[in-house]
Amino acid sequence: MVLKGILVTIATLLLLTDSSQSGNDDGCKPAPPSGCVYKVTDNLPTVICNNLNLKAIPTCLPGKTHPKKLIINGNNISQITSIRYDTLEYLYIESDNVLNIVLYAFGHLSNLTVLSLRNNFITDIQRDTFIGLTHLKELYLTNNSIKTLPHHAFFYLPQLKILEINKNSIASISDGAFANLTVLSELNLRDNKLIAVPKFNNTRLDLDILNLGQNKLTEIPHEPFKTLKYLKTLYLDDNEIITLPHSAFWGLDHLKLLHLENNQLSHIWYHLFLDPWESLLEVYLHNNNIAELNPIQLPWKQLHVVTLDDNHWLCTCKTVWMKSLRAVIDNSTSIICANPPEVQGQNILNLDDSSLHCSHSGVSIPGIIVGVLISLALLVTVGYLLYRCVKRKSIHLASTSVYRRMGGSHSNQRNGRELPVSNQTLHDEGDDEL
Ligand SMILES: *[C@@H]1O[C@H](CO)[C@@H](O)[C@H](O)[C@H]1NC(C)=O
Ligand SMILES: *[C@@H]1O[C@H](CO)[C@@H](O)[C@H](O)[C@H]1NC(C)=O
Numbered sequence: 001m002v003l004k005g006i007l008v009t010i011a012t013l014l015l016l017t018d019s020s021q022s023g024n025d026d027g028c029k030p031a032p033p034s035g036c037v038y039k040v041t042d043n044l045p046t047v048i049c050n051n052l053n054l055k056a057i058p059t060c061l062p063g064k065t066h067p068k069k070l071i072i073n074g075n076n077i078s079q080i081t082s083i084r085y086d087t088l089e090y091l092y093i094e095s096d097n098v099l100n101i102v103l104y105a106f107g108h109l110s111n112l113t114v115l116s117l118r119n120n121f122i123t124d125i126q127r128d129t130f131i132g133l134t135h136l137k138e139l140y141l142t143n144n145s146i147k148t149l150p151h152h153a154f155f156y157l158p159q160l161k162i163l164e165i166n167k168n169s170i171a172s173i174s175d176g177a178f179a180n181l182t183v184l185s186e187l188n189l190r191d192n193k194l195i196a197v198p199k200f201n202n203t204r205l206d207l208d209i210l211n212l213g214q215n216k217l218t219e220i221p222h223e224p225f226k227t228l229k230y231l232k233t234l235y236l237d238d239n240e241i242i243t244l245p246h247s248a249f250w251g252l253d254h255l256k257l258l259h260l261e262n263n264q265l266s267h268i269w270y271h272l273f274l275d276p277w278e279s280l281l282e283v284y285l286h287n288n289n290i291a292e293l294n295p296i297q298l299p300w301k302q303l304h305v306v307t308l309d310d311n312h313w314l315c316t317c318k319t320v321w322m323k324s325l326r327a328v329i330d331n332s333t334s335i336i337c338a339n340p341p342e343v344q345g346q347n348i349l350n351l352d353d354s355s356l357h358c359s360h361s362g363v364s365i366p367g368i369i370v371g372v373l374i375s376l377a378l379l380v381t382v383g384y385l386l387y388r389c390v391k392r393k394s395i396h397l398a399s400t401s402v403y404r405r406m407g408g409s410h411s412n413q414r415n416g417r418e419l420p421v422s423n424q425t426l427h428d429e430g431d432d433e434l
């Protein structure tokens with residue numbers, strides 16, 4: 001009797017368990033994969049089918065309630081076919097050896113807000129790949145094998161806010177690839193093979209963050225980010241950029257963080273930071289080839305972070321002002337001189353003015369006295385010479401006209417005209433150019 005009772009209890013328990021696991025659709029077949037578990041995470045009915053060596057997305061899932069979150073990571077699903085779980089809000093298909101996605105695969109998932117396909121081998125994205133995901137806010141395609149982004153690649157994702165396509169092999173991006181992404185705020189294209197900055201001018205993008213770091217950019221075109229006027233963070237680090245046009249950051253009135261480190265920048269245009277000036281808080285310039293910066297080239301006082309290490313700093317009187325950066329830059333930063341040779345390898349922050357050959361340095365009372373004495377001596381000499389000249393002029397007045405006709409050595413010939421050129425005029429022209 002006791003035995004029978006126990007058996008009944010066990011049977012009932014089994015039945016109960018079974019009914020709680022037996023799929024959410026009536027007559028769903030085949031039964032859900034045995035390792036898939038149903039549980040509530042973050043108040044969401046969730047199904048997890050991790051590391052089960054599944055070959056396809058299961059057609060039945062465990063659980064009484066329709067899941068809002070489905071996690072199918074670490075399986076062996078080469079192709080994503082149509083997914084019917086229309087209650088889903090979160091879908092993770094990561095590290096599943098996915099090679100391709102059939103068209104309209106996500107066509108039923110109009111409530112999905114987050115889709116992650118990280119760590120797969122997807123090569124191809126098409127205009128219709130994401131059709132139906134009308135409420136998708138975050139799309140993660142990190143670490144796949146995507147090579148190009150075609151025209152209208154994300155056309156059917158009008159609510160997308162975050163798009164991560166970093167760690168792929170993207171070498172080209174068609175014009176209009178980002179069309180319809182009118183609310184996108186973060187675009188991550190880091191660690192790809194881009195040789196040119198994508199064109200953003202034919203789409204309305206209100207990006208906050210744009211990451212183009214770790215690509216193959218060598219040059220930046222004229223006004224490339226002009227339409228991204230709300231951009232706050234721009235990553236251009238770890239490229240091969242040699243120069244930036246003076247219009248590189250035009251239009252970026254709200255830029256706060258600018259990453260230019262680990263490039264080959266040498267010359268920084270005087271007006272480069274004119275536009276982002278007001279809002280700029282962090283500028284990363286370390287590991288480039290920069291020799292000089294100007295004291296008013298960056299809003300030094302307002303910057304919270306500026307990195308200048310590992311450049312080719314020229315340490316002369318012209319750059320001595322950089323010593324005042326001690327107050328702004330991080331204490332661990334060193335501005336090591338590459339030139340001139342006598343100060344090579346030294347930190348400009350620790351050099352005294354005399355080793356920078358500043359002509360105005362070491363001004364002292366004896367110096368002033370010597371200066372005054374030399375000036376006096378010069379004045380006396382000039383006075384004496386003038387006196388001699390006037391005397392000679394009065395004697396040789398008659399011979400001057402003959403001297404002129406023969407093209408005297410005191411005048412230069414230009415356009416057949418005689419132009420008196422003194423050291424003074426040359427000097428003035430030079431000043432105007434500065
Ligand atoms: C994954 O599936 C492919 C065939 O689709 C197979 O060749 C491969 O061995 C599978 N990998 C694992 C780890 O099971
Ligand atoms: C999608 O979300 C809306 C609003 O939350 C809800 O009313 C609707 O039932 C959901 N659709 C499905 C198929 O779950």
Ligand SMILES: *[C@@H]1O[C@H](CO)[C@@H](O)[C@H](O)[C@H]1NC(C)=O
Pocket residue numbers: 095096097119120143
């Ligand atoms: C990228 O994805 C591959 C395939 O899933 C994986 O082996 C590799 O560890 C991933 N790399 C990173 C950095 O996550």
Ligand SMILES: *[C@@H]1O[C@H](CO)[C@@H](O)[C@H](O)[C@H]1NC(C)=O
Pocket residue numbers: 155156157158179180
């Ligand atoms: C894409 O944007 C166009 C206008 O640029 C609009 O007409 C169309 O409805 C949008 N498509 C989707 C799927 O949101």
Ligand SMILES: *[C@@H]1O[C@H](CO)[C@@H](O)[C@H](O)[C@H]1NC(C)=O
Pocket residue numbers: 199201202221
């Ligand atoms: C975008 O800029 C490119 C040059 O960078 C230009 O050829 C193209 O006409 C511009 N497109 C629009 C819509 O302004």
Ligand SMILES: *[C@@H]1O[C@H](CO)[C@@H](O)[C@H](O)[C@H]1NC(C)=O
Pocket residue numbers: 326327328329330331
């Ligand atoms: C650097 O260190 C000094 C004290 O050694 C400190 O007064 C100064 O605020 C520090 N500067 C920065 C930018 O951290």
